[in-house]
Amino acid sequence: MNPDQELCLGVECAWPESDAATRQRGIRRARLLIAAVLMVLGGWQFARGAWIQAKAWVAQVLITQAWQRTLAGETQVKPWPWADTWPVARLSVPSLGVERYVLEGADGATMAFGPGHLRGTALPGAAGNSVITGHRDTHFAFLRELVAGTTIVIETPDGAHHLYAVRRTRVLDRSDGWVAAQEGPARLTLVTCFPFDALRAGGAERYVVWADAIDEHKDRGGERADWTSHLL
Amino acid sequence: MSKPEKRTLAGRIALDLIASVALAAALGIAAAVALAGVTLLFASQARAAEAPGEGLLLLRPRAGGEALEAPLQSTTVAFQVSGIVTRARVVQTFRNPGDGWCEGVYVFPLPENSAVDRLRLRVGERTIEGEIREREAAQRSYAAARAQGSRAALLEQERPNIFTTSVANIGPHETIVVELEYVETLRFHDGRFSLRFPMVVGPRYIPHGVADAARVTPVVLRPQEGRAPVNPVSIRVELDAGVPLADVSSPYHQVDVKTLGEGRREITLAEGSTPANRDFVLRWAPRREAAPRLAWFTQSEGGRHYALLMLMPPAATQEARLPREVIFVLDTSGSMAGASIRQARDALALALERLTPQDRFNVIEFNSTARALFAEAREAAPARVQRAIDWVRNLQARGGTEMASALKLALNGSDADTEVRQVIFLTDGAVGNEEELFRLIQARLGDSRLFTVGIGSAPNSHFMRKAAELGRGTFAYIGRVDEVGARMSELFGKLEAPVLKGITLQWPEAAHAEAWPARVPDLYAGEPLVVSASLESLEGELRVSGVRAGRVWEARVPLAGGAQGSGVDSLWARAKVGSLMDSLRDGAPPEAVREQVIALATAHRLVTRYTSFVAVDRTPVRPADAPLARADLPTNLPEGWEYDKVFGELPQTGTDSRWALLSGILFLLLAVWLLPRRRRLA
Numbered sequence: 001m002n003p004d005q006e007l008c009l010g011v012e013c014a015w016p017e018s019d020a021a022t023r024q025r026g027i028r029r030a031r032l033l034i035a036a037v038l039m040v041l042g043g044w045q046f047a048r049g050a051w052i053q054a055k056a057w058v059a060q061v062l063i064t065q066a067w068q069r070t071l072a073g074e075t076q077v078k079p080w081p082w083a084d085t086w087p088v089a090r091l092s093v094p095s096l097g098v099e100r101y102v103l104e105g106a107d108g109a110t111m112a113f114g115p116g117h118l119r120g121t122a123l124p125g126a127a128g129n130s131v132i133t134g135h136r137d138t139h140f141a142f143l144r145e146l147v148a149g150t151t152i153v154i155e156t157p158d159g160a161h162h163l164y165a166v167r168r169t170r171v172l173d174r175s176d177g178w179v180a181a182q183e184g185p186a187r188l189t190l191v192t193c194f195p196f197d198a199l200r201a202g203g204a205e206r207y208v209v210w211a212d213a214i215d216e217h218k219d220r221g222g223e224r225a226d227w228t229s230h231l232l
Numbered sequence: 233m234s235k236p237e238k239r240t241l242a243g244r245i246a247l248d249l250i251a252s253v254a255l256a257a258a259l260g261i262a263a264a265v266a267l268a269g270v271t272l273l274f275a276s277q278a279r280a281a282e283a284p285g286e287g288l289l290l291l292r293p294r295a296g297g298e299a300l301e302a303p304l305q306s307t308t309v310a311f312q313v314s315g316i317v318t319r320a321r322v323v324q325t326f327r328n329p330g331d332g333w334c335e336g337v338y339v340f341p342l343p344e345n346s347a348v349d350r351l352r353l354r355v356g357e358r359t360i361e362g363e364i365r366e367r368e369a370a371q372r373s374y375a376a377a378r379a380q381g382s383r384a385a386l387l388e389q390e391r392p393n394i395f396t397t398s399v400a401n402i403g404p405h406e407t408i409v410v411e412l413e414y415v416e417t418l419r420f421h422d423g424r425f426s427l428r429f430p431m432v433v434g435p436r437y438i439p440h441g442v443a444d445a446a447r448v449t450p451v452v453l454r455p456q457e458g459r460a461p462v463n464p465v466s467i468r469v470e471l472d473a474g475v476p477l478a479d480v481s482s483p484y485h486q487v488d489v490k491t492l493g494e495g496r497r498e499i500t501l502a503e504g505s506t507p508a509n510r511d512f513v514l515r516w517a518p519r520r521e522a523a524p525r526l527a528w529f530t531q532s533e534g535g536r537h538y539a540l541l542m543l544m545p546p547a548a549t550q551e552a553r554l555p556r557e558v559i560f561v562l563d564t565s566g567s568m569a570g571a572s573i574r575q576a577r578d579a580l581a582l583a584l585e586r587l588t589p590q591d592r593f594n595v596i597e598f599n600s601t602a603r604a605l606f607a608e609a610r611e612a613a614p615a616r617v618q619r620a621i622d623w624v625r626n627l628q629a630r631g632g633t634e635m636a637s638a639l640k641l642a643l644n645g646s647d648a649d650t651e652v653r654q655v656i657f658l659t660d661g662a663v664g665n666e667e668e669l670f671r672l673i674q675a676r677l678g679d680s681r682l683f684t685v686g687i688g689s690a691p692n693s694h695f696m697r698k699a700a701e702l703g704r705g706t707f708a709y710i711g712r713v714d715e716v717g718a719r720m721s722e723l724f725g726k727l728e729a730p731v732l733k734g735i736t737l738q739w740p741e742a743a744h745a746e747a748w749p750a751r752v753p754d755l756y757a758g759e760p761l762v763v764s765a766s767l768e769s770l771e772g773e774l775r776v777s778g779v780r781a782g783r784v785w786e787a788r789v790p791l792a793g794g795a796q797g798s799g800v801d802s803l804w805a806r807a808k809v810g811s812l813m814d815s816l817r818d819g820a821p822p823e824a825v826r827e828q829v830i831a832l833a834t835a836h837r838l839v840t841r842y843t844s845f846v847a848v849d850r851t852p853v854r855p856a857d858a859p860l861a862r863a864d865l866p867t868n869l870p871e872g873w874e875y876d877k878v879f880g881e882l883p884q885t886g887t888d889s890r891w892a893l894l895s896g897i898l899f900l901l902l903a904v905w906l907l908p909r910r911r912r913l914a
């Protein structure tokens with residue numbers, strides 16, 4: 001019998017193949033198996049990452065409609081029927097071309113679709129301290145671009161536009177819950193995770209951006225105290 | 233080659249092959265399991281990151297809040313109980329351990345219906361009586377004294393149950409004592425009296441719109457190994473019950489009880505003092521045959537007579553139990569974490585078991601948001617009740633305290649059909665927006681009745697009492713898991729027995745009576761009628777009437793011959809202040825109310841929201857060049873609370889998307905590289 005022919009006939013007629021060839025064949029199969037497993041895992045991981053990103057950006061498009069209806073006078077318009085949140089403001093940074101719909105509630109389920117307004121803090125555009133949190137790898141990735149003086153525009157459901165100017169940025173710990181304190185002037189407090197380039201979720205640091213309402217800024221003129229300094 | 237030899241060789245090769253395939257498979261499976269494990273680990277972290285993580289909003293103490301130079305504070309309380317009234321003297325001692333001058337600011341609780349009518353500042357042998365002033369004026373004179381270097385004390389009311397003492401210019405290593413006194417009507421219900429003395433203002437959830445948040449949220453010390461709690465309190469009660477006593481007990485503190493007579497006892501803390509971290513409660517029950525039916529105290533002051541009436545209607549006869557709609561509301565916010573949520577879950581499970589299939593029910597839990605178990609109230613079929621109990625058993629406490637959304641869900645303002653609609657609200661009341669919630673209850677109550685159950689070691693008594701009053705229900709407290717059964721069955725007794733309604737008081741014409749509360753609330757089983765009155769004469773008799781289960785009840789009280797009481801005038805003024813403050817909710821003009829309260833409080837020397845006590849020692853003591861440091865005294869976390877659940881964290885604000893994408897690509901590349909390349913044939 002021709003050895004080559006035997007080879008393709010399988011185990012029964014493996015004779016007279018050497019031990020080395022057998023081993024090599026085993027290794028080949030093992031590699032094939034590992035490759036298959038890696039394919040499945042890699043595909044799964046990639047799909048998962050892509051899903052988070054897709055959800056984040058597609059949702060913002062879907063919320064556009066809900067926001068139009070909100071501006072038209074409806075209240076608490078759910079962007080999709082099973083949503084448990086609704087847009088409360090449109091946040092934009094003209095100099096960066098950024099536009100985001102802010103949703104009610106700063107929990108993980110909400111932030112998957114847009115920046116979330118922390119319940120219990122002032123609504124964006126209202127007097128007091130409005131705290132908005134977002135994911136550093138999707139909607140709030142742009143926070144790293146904000147510098148003192150950058151203008152932020154908040155559109156409220158009544159269609160009014162409120163201007164804010166970034167006052168300062170700072171890295172804090174997640175335990176610094178005081179940033180939600182309501183005393184002090186009308187302002188936005190934007191919070192996202194830090195560092196921006198971290199691969200994994202779950203870090204302890206938070207990047208916080210404070211922006212003051214510009215009208216109020218004018219009213220008080222130059223005598224304004226740095227109200228954050230006593231907090232920090 | 234022989235035949236057997238050939239067979240052996242073939243067998244060996246076959247075995248080799250099987251072994252190598254098995255090895256490859258094992259390797260592959262091991263690698264897959266390991267990778268899958270790693271991936272799952274990441275995936276579960278990602279899920280954790282996506283789980284609701286909201287809930288902070290109790291302002292975490294800022295760094296530096298535990299300044300070492302802060303004065304130390306200790307409290308001694310002496311109660312003198314006579315019958316249904318107690319007078320308490322609270323002595324706060326501020327000691328400056330440092331070498332500089334300091335000002336101490338201490339936020340502390342008092343009973344919600346206390347009439348604070350005295351303040352003294354004591355430095356060494358000197359005693360300075362405090363004066364009652366309109367609040368801003370008192371603040372000004374305190375600030376002036378502080379600036380001049382004079383010792384001064386200021387006592388302000390933030391809520392009916394939260395007060396602030398400020399003491400200026402405590403010299404190096406010096407001790408200054410602030411003494412305040414209050415009178416209070418004791419609560420008598422279900423056959424026993426109870427005296428409740430709160431010791432700590434628990435951390436409160438502050439939603440948007442609470443202007444004075446900073447004044448009701450003192451810095452809270454994080455409990456630490458090896459650090460003793462602050463603000464020790466020692467307590468002494470001289471109890472003169474006026475009737476023979478069956479039983480005296482303190483459920484939360486070890487006490488020594490010394491018998492001085494049939495109705496007299498002296499009670500002290502067994503351990504001398506206790507950290508200010510939970511309410512002190514003393515209960516005593518008169519002997520059954522001596523249970524009081526009527527207490528009538530009078531006091532003559534400035535040409536008028538002040539009177540305090542406590543009248544116990546006869547026990548209700550058991551009636552057929554009417555089908556009811558019961559809505560249970562459970563607070564599952566971060567402040568309830570720990571002992572409180574266990575008490576609340578037990579209490580709620582007990583209440584659910586009590587339902588009969590004719591009843592309808594629903595359960596609402598709330599923290600940062602409110603969720604109802606059923607879309608609307610359902611019949612209490614046994615299987616459904618069991619499902620509700622299982623649901624309740626699994627509830628965890630975390631997040632904020634958005635009480636308004638829960639109240640809106642529970643009180644839909646609709647009028648119930650023929651059945652009785654009762655809302656049972658289990659909470660610690662750790663919120664700073666009480667007034668907003670009271671308005672909500674008033675606006676949406678409809679035909680419902682609201683019952684509050686104060687849970688935990690330091691419940692907000694002002695919220696419990698006022699919410700129940702506006703909800704036309706009643707309130708109860710549970711401070712320990714082993715009390716759940718007894719307290720809940722008392723509450724069920726009240727829920728199920730017919731109430732005494734339409735209570736009217738007819739005073740003799742000549743008395744020109746001014747009695748508070750103006751509208752007497754319905755009375756639940758086991759609860760007495762309590763009224764404060766100011767009268768011109770003590771002739772004639774008061775006629776009280778009401779209707780219970782279709783039967784008219786009447787009682788007559790001769791005005792003359794009441795027992796002499798003290799502090800009755802303060803109690804009357806306090807009741808009137810309470811009614812005036814309530815009238816703000818009904819739309820009374822704020823400015824007019826303010827003026828009336830100031831006039832009344834000035835005449836009767838009472839601390840109110842608009843009036844404060846101030847005491848100033850005129851002699852300046854602090855050298856003009858010595859600086860004065862302000863120290864806000866930290867408070868303990870209430871017993872059984874969990875610091876990290878109360879002071880939430882900023883939400884999780886990152887996802888694993890980049891990690892998932894990157895690792896996915898890496899895995900795929902590796903897979904391609906591992907793919908066996910085509911074998912080169914010679």
